[in-house]
Amino acid sequence: MNYTMKTFIANNGERFSQLYETDKPGLPLFYPTAFIARSVRPSTTHETQKVYLAVIRRICEWESTRNIDLAICFQSRIFLSAMQIDDLANYLRASKLGSRGSVISSPKYNTYIAYAAVYLRWLAQEVITDSNTRDIRDAIEEQDKILLEKKRRKAGSKSAREQRILAATLSAEARNLLFDLFEHPFASIQQPQNFGPRLRNVVMLRVLYETGMRVGELLSLKLKNIIEAGGGDSAYLEIGRNHNDAVDNRLHQPVAKTLGRRVPISESLEDQLKEYSVGAD
Numbered sequence: 001m002n003y004t005m006k007t008f009i010a011n012n013g014e015r016f017s018q019l020y021e022t023d024k025p026g027l028p029l030f031y032p033t034a035f036i037a038r039s040v041r042p043s044t045t046h047e048t049q050k051v052y053l054a055v056i057r058r059i060c061e062w063e064s065t066r067n068i069d070l071a072i073c074f075q076s077r078i079f080l081s082a083m084q085i086d087d088l089a090n091y092l093r094a095s096k097l098g099s100r101g102s103v104i105s106s107p108k109y110n111t112y113i114a115y116a117a118v119y120l121r122w123l124a125q126e127v128i129t130d131s132n133t134r135d136i137r138d139a140i141e142e143q144d145k146i147l148l149e150k151k152r153r154k155a156g157s158k159s160a161r162e163q164r165i166l167a168a169t170l171s172a173e174a175r176n177l178l179f180d181l182f183e184h185p186f187a188s189i190q191q192p193q194n195f196g197p198r199l200r201n202v203v204m205l206r207v208l209y210e211t212g213m214r215v216g217e218l219l220s221l222k223l224k225n226i227i228e229a230g231g232g233d234s235a236y237l238e239i240g241r242n243h244n245d246a247v248d249n250r251l252h253q254p255v256a257k258t259l260g261r262r263v264p265i266s267e268s269l270e271d272q273l274k275e276y277s278v279g280a281d
Contacts, residue, residue, distance in 0.1 A: 005019055005057065007050075016046065017036075062088055074123060109151075120147065203269075207265070220239075221239070226270075
């Protein structure tokens with residue numbers, strides 16, 4: 001059975017997602033919807049909710065392919081065996097985008113295992129009426145423990161990671177070409193109607209290069225976030241947490257992943273941002 005995730009925007013701008021059976025799109029799945037609404041949505045961002053739903057979707061797919069209904073099993077006090085937990089962990093780790101046999105990264109897999117454990121624990125406690133009795137509580141704890149033990153340990157040393165990062169840096173030639181583009185954004189542009197898009201693209205690339213901010217943070221920037229230099233201080237970009245922005249009508253809204261902060265920028269980038277903002281006005 002196939003499952004799909006649908007995203008909606010509430011009247012107040014809040015984004016929320018729900019899980020559906022692909023061939024029965026009328027109503028969302030009951031337990032995943034109840035879990036997100038009551039245990040996840042009140043205290044997390046929409047992006048985190050989507051990761052939870054991605055994990056739950058894999059669990060539902062695993063149930064379907066193994067002809068298992070976890071809600072019924074838990075209700076009957078039947079918990080996952082060690083072999084089933086191994087099988088579920090392998091299913092969570094398999095990559096859906098790569099070639100057959102490829103797997104997702106270890107950090108992503110560890111997140112999937114952690115979120116799967118939270119959901120399965122909630123589901124068991126939800127469907128078992130006497131889940132607080134000692135034997136049921138111990139069984140849930142044991143299932144939770146075995147699943148969390150499937151997390152993968154971090155591999156590789158810090159120096160090895162630094163070497164990989166250095167190997168991935170731009171060559172001197174590529175860096176010079178990039179700097180030349182920053183200083184002469186309209187080189188080789190002939191048609192006037194292409195000046196605006198070119199300046200926008202160059203400014204976006206330069207912001208990413210100079211500040212190192214995430215793409216989601218860049219895409220959520222507005223003109224009001226450009227704070228000009230003054231009083232001896234350099235100009236900076238103000239990155240704020242803009243989750244569920246009612247003005248932003250994009251269904252999948254780009255958002256800042258971290259807390260709000262100020263990122264200083266160079267004088268030349270400030271001038272270029274001013275040039276762009278005049279054209280945008």
